[in-house]
Amino acid sequence: MTVRAAWLTNRGDAAGGQTRNDTRLAPLGAMTPAAELTTAPGVIPGGDPFELAATGPMTATLATGRATIQGTGPQGAYPVAITAPEALVFADGDPANPRIDLVVLRIYDTAYDSSGQTFATVEIIPGTPGAAPTPPPTPAGALALYRVQVAAGLSAGTGGIDFPAATTDVRRYTTAVGGITPYSVTGAYRGQYRDTGTGLQRFTGTTWSGLAAEVIGWTKVSLATGYGHNGNSNGDVRYRVIDLLGTRFVQWRGGMNLSYSRGAPRGDGKFLRTALPTTARPTGLRSLSVACSASTSSILSIKVDFHSNGLGVVISDAGDTPPWLSLHGVMYPL
Secondary structure (H helix, E strand, O other): OOEEEOOOOOOOOOOOOOOHHHHHHOOOOOOOEOOOOOEOOEEOOOOOOOOEEEOOOOEEEEOOEEEEEEOOOOOOEEEEEEOOOEEEEOOOOOOOOOEEEEEEEEEEEHHHHOOOOEEEEEEEEOOOOOOOOOOOOOOOOEEEEEEEEEOOOOOHHHOOOOHHHHEEEOOOEOOOOOOEEEOOOOOOOOOOEEEOOOEEEEEOOOOEEEEEEEEEEEEEOOEOOOEEEOHHHOOOOEEEEEEEOOEEEEEEEOEEEEOEEOOEEHHHHEOEOOOOOHHHOOOOOEEEEEEEOOOOOOOOEEEEEEOOOOOEEEEOOOOOOOOEEEOOOOEEEO
């Protein structure tokens, strides 16, 4: 038996009872609370648990992994493990319409569901064919893992399922209390943490607050005529947007070469060829002092304005024409 559950049967049951090996394999410590008596269901992270891999036109396997499945409040949570790949066989497509099937890890417990069965299993729940199909609902006592689209008329004879294109990963993850849950989860208690994929967030009890999340990664800007990258060998001019303790900031780095016309920076100092995207624009004017060359300049810093319309403007004093400036360390709130 490759799908094992702990605390589902006992030695007196006809099903054979929980073995010591079942208890060792099943995840007993992964219990992020959802409410007073319930646990957030989910997959236990580590490697690629329950990976879906195609084995034929209409067949696939579900790899090994561990999970926790929550029943009703009084029913409790079931630790489950798959110890060897499980074979999946998808039914042929409907002649006229596509459908969406749901791959789930499921608990049957007749003491609560009147199914007459007591075991853990992997199931494909077929969707209803339709012109605009929707996936079937996840049954009680089940954990959804994947949605698979099955096109109309599809079969092994017509080429089968293109699994990489047809599969949507809906695995949700869970960890022990105090652990950092990968990916987005619903907040359950104050002080809970999650990893959004770009940074950490903390749940305040009512909302998620960013600790240090990257909203836009380092992006090289396109500079206007008269301006160039790598001023004073400081690297290309780049920016990124981060979420720090609930406030968004723009960070800059790199060096910029400048040229002048009639003693003023070219193009009225507007050094960006295109405006910054909306998510990187400040709500009001941000004026900063940045380091510049001492050559042909009586000052060691120069003013740069960042406007709410996404423009960046260099402003210098008459007679000061430094050939480069450095944006390293520049950061301002949006």
